[in-house]
Amino acid sequence: MASSETTANQSAPAKRFKVPRIPGDIMIYPMIAGLLINTFCPQVLEIGGFFTNATRGGANAVVAAILLFVGAGISFKSTPGVVKTGIVVLIPKLVLAAALGLGVAYLFNDNFLGLSSVSIIGGISFCNMALYTGIMSEYGNESEQGAVGILFFTAGPTVTMIILGVSGLANIPLGTVVGSVLPLVIGMVLGNLFPFIRNLLVPGTNPAIAVLGFQLGCSMSLVSFVTGGISGILLGLITVFVAGPVTFAFERLMGGTGKPAVACSTIAGTAMTTPAALAEVAPKYAAIAPVAYAQIATAVIITAVLAPILTGWVDKRFCQGEAESK
Structure with a gap:
């Protein structure tokens, strides 16, 4: 009897800890790891060599790689959809940012629960294109993935300055615009002309997303989260739960x-x-700039955690049934 029990115990498979799956976890888990490292032992990120270069200065290169991989999977037939998706998403986001920011400036003497027009417009009008690319690579179709090229126009302080009436003082160079979209276009060309290149590049998207998530986390800190306080958390929640549903x-x-x-x-x-x-x-605006900076820094963390989860929920709640019915 004892020998049979021993044999049964030996044959029983060992239980392994399984990391719970959540929407966007390909990016979220590495991002949390980078956030914790940068908060509690940032000196590790300064060790030098390839590791430091990858965590401190390589995010843009990885974004370019992801755009290349994503572009390789986009057919030329979907180009009109790319433009339409980008414009449809961009317009309400900018209009709402302007409405909320100017409303606070004129109706609340530029102070709504600690938030100013600078922090509201400067935050909500931006889109984290690296994060968008990662999320849409997991949940989006070709048109939705490629729309990042249109969303680039939210980059830089120009939009905020124009909305606040300081137009013409900070323009995004044309070369920067072209260079930011070019990897996506190159990927599209290569993927459409050479199927074997498409098959080579497309599988690299998810690993690159995980690396990007870690890099984004290494640029964040819980110190900024605390400094931004309740008003920074509020800005993040407004971005996700007010601007998000309207868009x-x-x-x-x-x-x-x-x-x-x-x-x-x-x-x-x-x-x-x-x-x-x-x-x-x-x-x-010099007096409120440091406060707005801290608030935006806090909101960056809030939105980075919530957006992938909510996108996954939307995909499951609203889109799977539609896909099955088609």
């Missing part, structure tokens, strides 16, 4: 799935440059 509703009305609207309800880390840039051309 979602508009996109659905225009025939879209709504997933790009939720995926772009994020704030890019580069949005933190807006308050300082604005203060240089409009000195009256």
Whole structure:
């Protein structure tokens, strides 16, 4: 009897810990790991060599690689859909950012629960294109993935300055615009002309997304989260749960799935440059620039965590049934 029990115990498979799957976990888990490292032992990221270069200065290169991989899977036939999706998502996002920011400026003396027009417009008008690319690579179709080329126009402080009436003082160079879209276009050309290249590049998307998630996390810190305080958390929640649903509703009305609207309800880390840039051309904002910076930094973390999860929920709740019925 004892020998039979021993044999049974030996044959029983050992239980292994399984990491719970959540929407967007390909990016979220590496991002959390990078966030914790940068918060509690940032010196590890300065060790040097390839590791430091990858975590501190290589995010843009990985984004370019992801765009190349994504582009390889996009057919030329979907190009009109790319433009339509980008415009449909971009318009309500910018209109709402302007409406909320100017409403706070004129109706609340530029202070709504600690938030100013600078932090609201400078935050909500931005889209974390790296995060959008990662989310849509997992949940989006060809048109939704390629729309990142249109969403690029939210980059930089120009949009905020124009909305606040300081137009013409900070323009995005044409070369920067072209260079940001070029990897996507090159991928499309190669993928459409050479099927074997498409088969080679497309599988690289998910590994690159995981690397990008870690890099984004390494650029964040819980210190910034605390500094931004409740008002920064509020800005993040407004971006996700106010701007997101409005953009979602508009996109659905225009025939879209709504997933790009939720995926772009994020704030890019580069949005933190807006308050300082604005203060240089409009000195009256100099006093609130540091506060707006901290608030945006906090909102970056909030939106980076919530957007992938909510996009996955939208995909499951609204889109799977539609896909099955087609």
